[in-house]
Amino acid sequence: MTSITGVSAADSSPDPDGRTPLEGDRANTGRLGDKLFGGAATAAGLIIILIVTLIGVFLIAQAIPALLKNKDNFLTSQAWDVSNPDEMRFGIARLLWVTVSSSVVAMLIAVPLGVAIALFLTEYAPKWLAKPAASLVDLLAAVPSIVYGLWGANIVGQYFEPVGDFLNTYFGWMPLFADASNARGSSIAFVSIVLAIMILPIVTALSREVFAQTPAAHKEAALALGATKWEMIRTAVLPFGKPGVISAAMLALGRALGETLAVMLIVSALASGSEWNLSLLAGGETFASKIANNAGEFDSPSKTGAYIAAGLVLFILTFVVNAIARIVIERRKAFTE
Amino acid sequence: MSTVDTATATNQHVDLGSKSAGRAVKDKVAQAVMWLAFVIAMIPLVWILATVIVKGGSLLLESQWWTHSQQGITNRREGGGAVHAIQGTLLQGFVTALISVPIGVFTAVYLVEYGRGKLARAVSFMVDILTGIPSVVAALFIYALWVTTFGFNRIPFAVCLALTILMVPTIVRSTEEMLKLVPNELREASYALGVPKWKTIVKIVLPTAFSGIVTGILLGLARVMGETAPLIILAPYFRSISTNLFDGLMGTLPTMINDGRDNMGLLPTQERVWAASLTLILLILVLNLLGRLVSRMSKVKS
Numbered sequence: 001m002t003s004i005t006g007v008s009a010a011d012s013s014p015d016p017d018g019r020t021p022l023e024g025d026r027a028n029t030g031r032l033g034d035k036l037f038g039g040a041a042t043a044a045g046l047i048i049i050l051i052v053t054l055i056g057v058f059l060i061a062q063a064i065p066a067l068l069k070n071k072d073n074f075l076t077s078q079a080w081d082v083s084n085p086d087e088m089r090f091g092i093a094r095l096l097w098v099t100v101s102s103s104v105v106a107m108l109i110a111v112p113l114g115v116a117i118a119l120f121l122t123e124y125a126p127k128w129l130a131k132p133a134a135s136l137v138d139l140l141a142a143v144p145s146i147v148y149g150l151w152g153a154n155i156v157g158q159y160f161e162p163v164g165d166f167l168n169t170y171f172g173w174m175p176l177f178a179d180a181s182n183a184r185g186s187s188i189a190f191v192s193i194v195l196a197i198m199i200l201p202i203v204t205a206l207s208r209e210v211f212a213q214t215p216a217a218h219k220e221a222a223l224a225l226g227a228t229k230w231e232m233i234r235t236a237v238l239p240f241g242k243p244g245v246i247s248a249a250m251l252a253l254g255r256a257l258g259e260t261l262a263v264m265l266i267v268s269a270l271a272s273g274s275e276w277n278l279s280l281l282a283g284g285e286t287f288a289s290k291i292a293n294n295a296g297e298f299d300s301p302s303k304t305g306a307y308i309a310a311g312l313v314l315f316i317l318t319f320v321v322n323a324i325a326r327i328v329i330e331r332r333k334a335f336t337e
Numbered sequence: 338m339s340t341v342d343t344a345t346a347t348n349q350h351v352d353l354g355s356k357s358a359g360r361a362v363k364d365k366v367a368q369a370v371m372w373l374a375f376v377i378a379m380i381p382l383v384w385i386l387a388t389v390i391v392k393g394g395s396l397l398l399e400s401q402w403w404t405h406s407q408q409g410i411t412n413r414r415e416g417g418g419a420v421h422a423i424q425g426t427l428l429q430g431f432v433t434a435l436i437s438v439p440i441g442v443f444t445a446v447y448l449v450e451y452g453r454g455k456l457a458r459a460v461s462f463m464v465d466i467l468t469g470i471p472s473v474v475a476a477l478f479i480y481a482l483w484v485t486t487f488g489f490n491r492i493p494f495a496v497c498l499a500l501t502i503l504m505v506p507t508i509v510r511s512t513e514e515m516l517k518l519v520p521n522e523l524r525e526a527s528y529a530l531g532v533p534k535w536k537t538i539v540k541i542v543l544p545t546a547f548s549g550i551v552t553g554i555l556l557g558l559a560r561v562m563g564e565t566a567p568l569i570i571l572a573p574y575f576r577s578i579s580t581n582l583f584d585g586l587m588g589t590l591p592t593m594i595n596d597g598r599d600n601m602g603l604l605p606t607q608e609r610v611w612a613a614s615l616t617l618i619l620l621i622l623v624l625n626l627l628g629r630l631v632s633r634m635s636k637v638k639s
Contacts, residue, residue: 037535041451044443045460048509051502052463055474058481116374124371133375140382142621144563146591147614151385154601197381204378228360230367251469258471260566265598288473288566295570301485311477315470322469326462 066305098284103256106195114203149265157185180282210244250325264289393611441508476567511553555628565591
C-alpha cells in the first residue's frame with residue numbers, strides 16, 4: 001500500500017481501538033525522564049560554575065570595604081596591623097615574596113627530582129620494583145600536611161641548621177642567603193624543602209604518565225641509531241614529555257602556593273616592623289599561613305576583610321598558575337591527536 | 338638471546354667511536370642519578386613513618402585510645418583516647434561525601450554524556466580551577482558566606498561545606514575518566530533497543546563504571562580528611578565526643594594534632610599528638626587501599 005509520496009491511505013484510517021496510527025500507543029518514551037536527568041546533570045555543571053563565581057564574588061565583595069579603609073598601599077606595604085578598624089595598615093609585599101619564593105624554590109627542587117624518579121620508574125626500575133616503588137612515592141601524598149609540618153618543625157628542622165649556616169657562610173654575599181639571624185630550621189629555605197617533598201608525588205605521577213606514553217617507535221629508533229639509554233631518554237622521552245612535565249610543574253607550583261599548615265608550623269613569623277629583606281634564611285608568613293595563623297581573630301568584618309583580601313590574592317595567584325598548566329595540557333592534546 | 342647479541346654488537350660498534358668512553362660514563366651516571374633520586378624520595382617517607390610509629394605507636398595498642406575521648410584530660414596528664422577525634426573526622430568526611438558525590442557524579446555525567454560546546458568547556462575549566470583551589474581559600478570563602486554574610490556560627494557543618502569544594506573536583510575527574518572508558522557499543526546497543534538515554538546512563542553506563550566511581554570517592558575522601566586549614570578557620574577543637582554537626586564544637590584528628598602541638602614539651606601531649614598523626618595516616622591509607630582494591634574489581638579495563 002505504499003505510494004511514491006510515502007503517504008498511504010492507511011495513515012489516516014483509524015485503528016480498531018479508535019486511535020489514528022500516527023498517534024502511537026502513548027507508551028512511555030522516557031522523554032520526561034531524559035529531561036529530568038539531563039536537567040539534573042546540567043544543573044550540577046552549573047553549580048560548579050556558580051561555586052567558582054561565588055568564591056570570586058564573595059572574596060572581592062568582602063575585601064573591598066577593608067581595602068578602602070586601608071591606610072597603606074595594599075600592594076607595596078609590608079606592614080600588617082589590623083587591630084584598630086579605623087587605623088588599618090596592611091599590605092601584601094612580604095606575604096607575596098615569602099609565598100612565591102618558598103614555592104618556586106620548592107618547585108626547583110621537586111621538578112628535577114620528580115622527573116628523575118619518573119624516569120627511574122618508567123625506564124630503569126626492574127619490573128618487580130616499578131609498581132611497588134610507584135606506590136611508595138604516591139604514599140608521600142597520603143601524609144597530611146599538618147604531619148609534614150609537625151615533622152619538619154620538631155624533628156628535621158634541627159638538621160637543617162648546619163646547611164643554613166653553610167649557605168650563609170659561603171653564599172652570604174647574595175641577598176638570598178644573607179644572614180637573617182633567624183633559626184635556620186624555621187626559615188623559608190627549610191620549608192621549601194618540606195614543600196618540595198609534599199609536591200613530589202604530583203610531579204612524579206604526572207611525569208610518569210607522560211613518559212609512559214612515549215611512542216615505542218621513537219625509543220626504538222633512537223636505540224637503533226646506536227644511542228645509549230641516557231641518550232635515548234634525552235632525545236626521545238624528554239622532548240616528548242616536555243609539555244606534560246611543564247604542566248605538572250605548574251600544578252605542583254599551584255599546590256605549593258596554597259599550602260598552609262606545613263608553612264604555618266615550620267616558619268617563624270617575623271616581628272611586625274621588621275626590615276625588608278630577600279633572604280631565604282629569614283622567617284615570614286605566606287598568604288595561607290597568615291590567614292590560618294590569625295583565624296582566631298576574625299572578629300570584626302573589616303579585620304576579617306583584610307585577611308580575605310590576602311586570600312583573594314592567593315586565589316588569583318593559584319588561578320593563573322593552574323590556568324597556565326591547563327593551557328599547556330590543552331596544547332599538548334592538540335599535538336598528539 | 339638474539340636481542341642481547343644485537344645489543345652487544347651495537348655497544349662494540351659504539352666503543353670504536355672516539356667519544357665512546359664519555360658516552361658510556363654519561364649513561365652510567367644518568368642511571369645512578371635516577372636510582373639515587375628514588376632513594377632520596379624514600380628518606381622522608383621512611384623518616385616520617387618511623388617518627389609517628391616510634392613516638393606514637395604504643396598509644397594505638399592501648400584499647401583506651403579507641404574507646405575514650407580526651408574529656409577531663411589535661412595536657413600534663415596521661416590517658417584518654419582519640420575516639421572523639423576519629424568519629425569527628427569520619428562523620429565530617431561522611432557528610433562531605435554525601436553532599437559531594439551527587440554534585441560530582443552528575444557533573445561528570447554532564448561532561449561525558451550531555452555537555453557540548455561552550456558551556457561544557459566552561460564547566461570543565463571551572464572543575465580544573467576548583468582542583469587547584471587552596472584549602473585555605475575554600476575555608477575563607479565559606480567563612481565569608483556562612484559567618485560574615487549569613488551571621489551563622491562556626492559549626493562543624495560549615496567545615497563539610499568547605500571540604501565539599503575540595504572533594505567535588507576529585508570526584509568529577511575520576512568519574513569522568515571512568516565514564517569515558519565505558520565502551521560506546523554498550524550505549525549504542527541500549528539505544529538500539531529503544532531504551533531512553535537517561536535509563537541507559539542509570540542502568541548501563543553508571544553500573545559499568547561503578548567501581549571506578551567508588552574508587553574516586555574513596556580517594557577524594559582520603560584527600561579531604563587530612564585537610565586542616567578549613568578546620569582551623571571554621572571549627573575549633575573539642576575534647577569530648579559530639580555528634581551534632583549543627584551546634585557546638587567537634588573534635589577531629591587534625592585539630593587534635595593542632596591543639597597539642599603547642600605543648601610538645603609535655604610528654605603525654607607529645608605522645609598523643611604523634612599517635613593522632615599515626616591514626617590519621619592509617620585512616621587515609623586504609624581509604625587509599627580500599628580505593629585500589631575496588632578499582633581492581635573494575636569491569637572497565639583501560
